[in-house]
Amino acid sequence: MSFVIAMAGKGGTGKTTVAGMFLRYLLEHGHSPVLAVDADANSNLNEVLGIKVESTVGEAREEMKRSGGGMVDMTKDQLIEMRINQCLVEADGYDLIAMGQPEGPGCYCAANNLVAHFMAVLSKNYPYILMDNEAGMEHLSRLTTKDVNLLVLVSDPSWRGIQAARRLKDLAKQLKIVVGRAVLIVNRVTNGLSPRMQEEIVNQGLELAGIIPEDPILADFDSQGRPTFHLPPESTALQAGYQIFQKLLNQA
Numbered sequence: 237m238s239f240v241i242a243m244a245g246k247g248g249t250g251k252t253t254v255a256g257m258f259l260r261y262l263l264e265h266g267h268s269p270v271l272a273v274d275a276d277a278n279s280n281l282n283e284v285l286g287i288k289v290e291s292t293v294g295e296a297r298e299e300m301k302r303s304g305g306g307m308v309d310m311t312k313d314q315l316i317e318m319r320i321n322q323c324l325v326e327a328d329g330y331d332l333i334a335m336g337q338p339e340g341p342g343c344y345c346a347a348n349n350l351v352a353h354f355m356a357v358l359s360k361n362y363p364y365i366l367m368d369n370e371a372g373m374e375h376l377s378r379l380t381t382k383d384v385n386l387l388v389l390v391s392d393p394s395w396r397g398i399q400a401a402r403r404l405k406d407l408a409k410q411l412k413i414v415v416g417r418a419v420l421i422v423n424r425v426t427n428g429l430s431p432r433m434q435e436e437i438v439n440q441g442l443e444l445a446g447i448i449p450e451d452p453i454l455a456d457f458d459s460q461g462r463p464t465f466h467l468p469p470e471s472t473a474l475q476a477g478y479q480i481f482q483k484l485l486n487q488a
């Protein structure tokens with residue numbers, strides 16, 4: 237069974253950035269191979285990682301629909317498996333698979349079902365699965381095994397951000413996702429967390445794993461379109477992230 241790490245949080249809080257740092261931590265600490273899943277249609281995990289995605293699961297699904305399903309000498313399952321494998325991008329120590337765009341307005345059903353179907357098969361090959369999600373976590377709810385060992389809620393350092401993180405934690409429960417542990421990371425912190433904010437985190441029943449500072453080096457990388465996966469060691473965000481990930485994995 238793989239150890240599944242899933243990112244959640246409202247848009248722009250830094251989920252994808254933190255996912256990239258977490259992936260790097262896993263690889264640098266011998267926790268590989270990792271299957272990285274980009275399950276956010278608007279996401280750019282591959283850009284954060286600095287790799288190219290040729291084909292998404294959504295596109296594969298569309299293509300299959302057009303070609304009318306199976307080929308003569310292939311069952312539908314074999315075809316799906318082949319297509320999913322074609323969507324896998326092999327990188328150093330990890331593979332990446334991207335869900336891509338929904339087919340209709342807001343509908344991920346078919347692409348999700350495809351991934352759900354093969355996640356179980358794929359997961360045998362990877363001790364770690366790292367999923368970057370949309371806030372809604374819709375696709376997570378479709379997985380055959382809805383087990384998430386570690387749900388990482390990412391928030392900005394705002395009052396409303398904390399409330400949103402709490403709601404996402406509740407949503408995971410409503411979606412019947414079996415969460416081993418849910419933790420909060422407050423990202424882009426400039427002035428520490430006020431005592432009032434810390435109190436609110438506790439009041440909302442959230443466990444604070446740590447804070448990641450607003451990092452000028454990261455911002456600079458981002459503004460130049462450089463993949464933040466390759467941040468230099470002096471990046472304060474990277475350093476803070478690594479401390480948090482180390483603690484979380486030691487406790488896993």
Ligand SMILES: Nc1ncnc2c1ncn2[C@@H]1O[C@H](COP(=O)(O)OP(=O)(O)O)[C@@H](O)[C@H]1O
Nearest residue numbers: 247248249250251252253424449450451458473
């Ligand atoms: N700690 C940080 N310091 C500076 N910029 C950050 C930090 N975390 C994230 N960012 C920037 O914030 C923006 C949103 O981050 P992103 O990871 O794409 O968020 P999300 O995936 O939650 O939508 C990006 O431009 C990213 O580079």
Ligand SMILES: [Mg+2]
Nearest residue numbers: 251252279280
């Ligand atoms: Mg994102």
